[in-house]
Amino acid sequence: MHTFSLQHLETFTKNILVKIGCPENDAITATKVLLSADLRGVDSHGVARLSGYVRLWEVNRINPTPDIRVVHETPSTAVVDGDGGLGLVVAPFAMQVAIEKAKIAGTGWVSVRNSNHYGIAGIHAMQALEHDMIGISLTNASPLVSPTFSKERLLGTNPISVAIPAKEQPPFVLDMATTTAANGKLEILQRKQQEAPFGWIQDKDGKPTSSPNGVRDGGALLPLGGDREHGSHKGYGLGAVVDIFSAVLSGANYGPWVPPFVAFLEPHPHPVGEGLGHFFGAMRVDAFRPADEFKANMDTWISRFREATPVDGQEKVLIPGDPERELEAERRQKGIPLLPSVEADLKALGEKFGVSW
């Protein structure tokens, strides 16, 4: 596995995006969002997906020069139409709308339609932090998940991210799929042909399976909880809320109608909305209490949890965001490792578009 500097991958990604017609500034924004996944260790959502976005553009399912706009608003809400643009560009626009609303109304809530895959949820929620705001980021996604008791795949891995500022402590950043395991983790097991733990997936008949190929063979990822006895109806309920906030509020496709990320699968012939949907929130902490007071209490919260007595065999209790932040510091310094297959894929992409790798 070779390792590449952030700058190398940034330049390459930006140049590819400019080649498919993105304006320079949009290419810079999209690159930053995409690479934040590699930096934070969510390798499935980073440069490994660049050629996937390009293939969607090739089949006219991504508009490189979208007219992203607010189509409806109240003092604390807006609906944004992404005009078929890259989610990597639509999402930062929509989150900024939420932040501007929050500056005046205390909070801002934006539902987005006609968008596409937006990278990792966490990076958009974190956009609020520098404004002393809490950021929230949700998105629906290609249907790969079966609700409790369902044979059919009706939901995406529909992540929830919440970013909360602190004072001396680093921020609290939750960024989680509403499934037991994200699809990226399953892909790792597939590559290694290792068994998956029970509770991650079901087979095409809806029976528990540990085959890492379960989803590929017509099965499904399972909602957080795994089975009814362990609370999978809760993971299903959370994924459903993400779907409804992202798409039923905005007029995007929801549930099984969400367009697949992969270009070789056709979108549903009878869509119920436009593109896929996201949902963003920004809450000014001083809309509740003085920011300094809030952040000092967050420091107390974080320290108390981090210093809790760990169970035997574990070094410490983690705060959401700790592992990703530590990895980001390391990868900014030492570079980002890429699988040989990802490296080859990017090299081929460079050759195709005349961009040096």
Place this chain on the structure above:
Amino acid sequence: MHTFSLQHLETFTKNILVKIGCPENDAITATKVLLSADLRGVDSHGVARLSGYVRLWEVNRINPTPDIRVVHETPSTAVVDGDGGLGLVVAPFAMQVAIEKAKIAGTGWVSVRNSNHYGIAGIHAMQALEHDMIGISLTNASPLVSPTFSKERLLGTNPISVAIPAKEQPPFVLDMATTTAANGKLEILQRKQQEAPFGWIQDKDGKPTSSPNGVRDGGALLPLGGDREHGSHKGYGLGAVVDIFSAVLSGANYGPWVPPFVAFLEPHPHPVGEGLGHFFGAMRVDAFRPADEFKANMDTWISRFREATPVDGQEKVLIPGDPERELEAERRQKGIPLLPSVEADLKALGEKFGVSW
């Protein structure tokens, strides 16, 4: 097990609350909230808790005549001080503030301090439905839950409820603890001395256990997911967000400082805030798109999921809120069954306060 009519339990509960000094209207509100738990099948949070509230009043930890008030606000936010009142009264007040904010600003968000146990989360979220709004209700609670890798109990079962209106279909109502299993379910196993599934609890050393007495013996409930491999860090993260929104935003106690519900346990000697905290949200659906359009799409969403092909051995796929609504219809008609111990407890309470049972 005897069965009692809703009206019988309502009259009794209201009369007891008046006896401890609640104004008539507050007693009516609190009774409605408390009994909604019995109607919806969350028996642990209904009349079974009435004597628990009374015992808190006896040790001066509940103020029967609180001056509940907004202490800070912006167009879309408020902080409410519950003045040590019953959560059963404070919560409907705060949710109404959120609804009034939403009427003008599109959404309303209210964080509450200096409150107490507020019954089931769902009933407060559902308060938004008749206004064609989405309702959200969160609360922190007595520390019984260990974060992933922690031996210590630092969080409550911290529920999340989201209520979403539909058109012809009944509303979508998610109401879930952020643990694998709610404490009430464990209490049922304790009474029957049955084993708990692995993934529900850990013992005092932080090891998995199936003993139904695990929590009583110094162990803890586990976050949704159960263990790290099955995503317990996600349940922990969600419970943490509920804690922070409910208490760090409002100035209530958080984490291990949350005062216990039971009167025989003393609150923490060095509190970090006042009472416990809640968080409420109300979003006008027409702040995003016309209400009729939204609700028609919710009907499509709900029908599609309910009609999904079920796995073998299951009758159908459920929509969040289905089981509780069905039980409510049944119990309104046939009455509410009470365990002999609960019946005896209420009878004794009636004798103590001169209220006929």
